[in-house]
Amino acid sequence: MRVAIVGFGAVGQGVARALAEKDLGIRVTGIADSKSAVIDEGGLDLEAVLERKQKTGLCGERGESPLSVIGEAPYDVLVEVTPTNADTGEPATGYIRTALNRGCHVVTSNKGPISLHLPLLQSIAGEQGVEIRYEATVCGAIPVIHAIREGLAGNEIRSIHGVMNGTCNYILSRMEEEGLTYEQALDEAREMGYAEADPRYDVEGIDTAIKLVILANAVWDMGITLKDVDITGITALTPEAIELASSRESTIRLVGEIRPQDEIIRVSPRILRRDHPLVVKGSLNAVLINCDLAGPITLIGSGAGSRETASAIIGDLVAIQRGYDRCH
Amino acid sequence: MRVAIVGFGAVGQGVARALAEKDLGIRVTGIADSKSAVIDEGGLDLEAVLERKQKTGLCGERGESPLSVIGEAPYDVLVEVTPTNADTGEPATGYIRTALNRGCHVVTSNKGPISLHLPLLQSIAGEQGVEIRYEATVCGAIPVIHAIREGLAGNEIRSIHGVMNGTCNYILSRMEEEGLTYEQALDEAREMGYAEADPRYDVEGIDTAIKLVILANAVWDMGITLKDVDITGITALTPEAIELASSRESTIRLVGEIRPQDEIIRVSPRILRRDHPLVVKGSLNAVLINCDLAGPITLIGSGAGSRETASAIIGDLVAIQRGYDRCH
Numbered sequence: 001m002r003v004a005i006v007g008f009g010a011v012g013q014g015v016a017r018a019l020a021e022k023d024l025g026i027r028v029t030g031i032a033d034s035k036s037a038v039i040d041e042g043g044l045d046l047e048a049v050l051e052r053k054q055k056t057g058l059c060g061e062r063g064e065s066p067l068s069v070i071g072e073a074p075y076d077v078l079v080e081v082t083p084t085n086a087d088t089g090e091p092a093t094g095y096i097r098t099a100l101n102r103g104c105h106v107v108t109s110n111k112g113p114i115s116l117h118l119p120l121l122q123s124i125a126g127e128q129g130v131e132i133r134y135e136a137t138v139c140g141a142i143p144v145i146h147a148i149r150e151g152l153a154g155n156e157i158r159s160i161h162g163v164m165n166g167t168c169n170y171i172l173s174r175m176e177e178e179g180l181t182y183e184q185a186l187d188e189a190r191e192m193g194y195a196e197a198d199p200r201y202d203v204e205g206i207d208t209a210i211k212l213v214i215l216a217n218a219v220w221d222m223g224i225t226l227k228d229v230d231i232t233g234i235t236a237l238t239p240e241a242i243e244l245a246s247s248r249e250s251t252i253r254l255v256g257e258i259r260p261q262d263e264i265i266r267v268s269p270r271i272l273r274r275d276h277p278l279v280v281k282g283s284l285n286a287v288l289i290n291c292d293l294a295g296p297i298t299l300i301g302s303g304a305g306s307r308e309t310a311s312a313i314i315g316d317l318v319a320i321q322r323g324y325d326r327c328h
Numbered sequence: 329m330r331v332a333i334v335g336f337g338a339v340g341q342g343v344a345r346a347l348a349e350k351d352l353g354i355r356v357t358g359i360a361d362s363k364s365a366v367i368d369e370g371g372l373d374l375e376a377v378l379e380r381k382q383k384t385g386l387c388g389e390r391g392e393s394p395l396s397v398i399g400e401a402p403y404d405v406l407v408e409v410t411p412t413n414a415d416t417g418e419p420a421t422g423y424i425r426t427a428l429n430r431g432c433h434v435v436t437s438n439k440g441p442i443s444l445h446l447p448l449l450q451s452i453a454g455e456q457g458v459e460i461r462y463e464a465t466v467c468g469a470i471p472v473i474h475a476i477r478e479g480l481a482g483n484e485i486r487s488i489h490g491v492m493n494g495t496c497n498y499i500l501s502r503m504e505e506e507g508l509t510y511e512q513a514l515d516e517a518r519e520m521g522y523a524e525a526d527p528r529y530d531v532e533g534i535d536t537a538i539k540l541v542i543l544a545n546a547v548w549d550m551g552i553t554l555k556d557v558d559i560t561g562i563t564a565l566t567p568e569a570i571e572l573a574s575s576r577e578s579t580i581r582l583v584g585e586i587r588p589q590d591e592i593i594r595v596s597p598r599i600l601r602r603d604h605p606l607v608v609k610g611s612l613n614a615v616l617i618n619c620d621l622a623g624p625i626t627l628i629g630s631g632a633g634s635r636e637t638a639s640a641i642i643g644d645l646v647a648i649q650r651g652y653d654r655c656h
Contacts, residue, residue, distance in 0.1 A: 018621055024482055135479070141622035143479020150478045151463070151471020154352055154642035274603075277628050281603055293346055293639035294469035298628040300605050311621035314482035 004030035004075035007082035014306030020046035030073030037064035080108040089116040107316040109136035133316035139285040141308035142301040155291035159259040166283030167202035168254040204233035205267040208256040230266040332358035332403035335410035342634030348374035358401030365392035408436040417444040435644040437464035461644035467613040469636035470629040483619035487587040494611030494631045495530035496582040532561035533595040536584040558594040
């Protein structure tokens with residue numbers, strides 16, 4: 001199976017490195033970053049491309065655009081891992097449409113196009129008889145969409161609750177453990193590399209809300225957008241609130257929840273007993289899926305990281321490959 | 329897709345009830361319990377069979393044997409859910425071989441045949457071009473085998489650690505919470521229906537060890553049997569040991585672990601910090617899968633129950649159905 005990778009930052013390089021390490025029967029025939037591209041129908045030497053990227057900042061020939069790979073390279077699956085624009089979803093959405101319209105599968109980690117345009121992209125994929133997969137858009141390494149589609153297939157999913165933002169979870173864990181104020185914990189998270197210079201996207205709950213939009217549309221076909229989510233972040237939390245929770249064998253976590261029967265799609269800080277499965281430490285993520293047969297199933301794992309995100313992308317690639325092998 | 333169910337106790341009835349509730353495109357053409365059987369090529373009325381079983385204790389015509397269903401009924405998948413014999417694996421192994429040799433898929437919750445004969449059964453299935461699936465043999469509702477095969481596909485699995493026996497976990501939770509002795513907690517577990525009259529299979533660690541054998545052979549093709557597992561149960565644990573752990577923010581859990589690189593396959597009581605993901609309460613199960621890309625992924629859920637086990641069986645049925653739909 002031939003794969004092209006568009007976007008060659010941490011995640012794109014993580015995917016290339018994992019594919020170079022493993023013998024999965026997957027050949028990478030094209031790679032593009034924002035300023036260069038390289039195509040080899042016979043299969044690129046991934047080690048060489050990774051080394052060039054390290055040394056020069058470019059994966060290939062300067063002046064080539066991602067579109068030369070997406071529109072012209074020979075591939076079966078496009079791995080779209082360019083930076084996220086949560087407002088417009090571009091240019092990623094255009095890239096994905098081009099690939100689907102060429103009759104190619106798409107695997108993406110990009111929350112922009114999936115949270116904004118999933119129904120449209122799925123309908124194009126359906127017309128072309130190909131798949132669009134996006135496990136990496138929700139909770140990094142945790143195979144939550146796979147679990148719902150496969151292991152829990154046949155279950156009616158009643159609700160999903162999740163601790164889905166590692167930055168918030170790190171801040172809340174440190175406020176609880178060390179009695180830090182929100183500002184102190186945020187500064188520490190920045191120093192440790194767990195928070196961006198502009199952390200609003202995380203701490204105001206928007207990142208979690210976007211993941212809820214993706215899950216709501218993926219699991220229940222709800223057709224919602226970000227404005228349908230009721231969002232409260234963690235910026236107003238005081239050490240006193242956390243201390244109060246603490247005195248009751250409890251703690252506070254930023255929880256995203258989808259409860260379709262009650263028409264609730266909400267992000268908010270919640271008091272949870274310390275032994276609740278969603279109470280994870282540091283930058284971990286946790287997702288609790290309530291099922292009619294299986295009951296509550298919780299998945300815990302790393303929500304970020306280039307290698308962890310590569311795991312989700314490769315899980316999607318292998319799933320497509322299995323369908324591909326059956327048909328060829 | 330046509331399914332026959334052999335074994336019509338709690339799990340078999342749970343599967344029938346779930347299939348009756350849901351429109352999965354699955355038709356049940358045969359059902360057998362130990363004393364009776366019923367076959368209908370057009371699809372059985374599951375509600376009627378369940379009602380007859382409730383009223384008479386029989387699912388069908390007295391005197392018919394399971395073999396009349398397994399050997400003669402028209403079906404694509406055999407759901408084998410007869411009682412487990414962990415020593416011989418019979419008669420379930422014979423049932424499964426008969427179905428595979430007829431060119432039919434098999435889904436089972438039966439630890440006997442899978443822990444004793446998985447390599448043989450897989451080779452027969454391979455020759456016949458069919459599948460044998462057994463998600464329900466390990467940790468009830470938790471889709472651990474699906475997660476490893478699908479969501480985490482492409483990962484090298486480095487190790488698995490699990491709290492895999494609800495009876496032990498209930499006893500240990502109660503010893504910790506209430507300061508009970510082992511015997512008091514066991515008595516309570518019996519009263520609550522969490523422990524069998526003869527609890528040795530659970531409390532001596534054998535049930536957990538059998539699950540490790542299944543995982544070791546499923547995930548790493550280790551070809552091991554029960555005698556390759558180093559087993560210590562919870563029967564010798566004192567309240568003092570648990571109190572000591574408790575004073576160190578820790579607790580004790582019966583942990584099964586497979587670490588192939590260190591050649592360790594072991595069941596033993598372990599001290600775990602209270603915030604460790606494997607520390608679950610009551611009769612829950614938890615499995616921590618260490619992956620080269622995804623890092624540690626933990627799955628938590630109910631390890632037993634007829635509806636929960638039905639969830640695992642139906643997940644396997646849907647997986648087979650998807651392959652079946654592609655080929656027909």
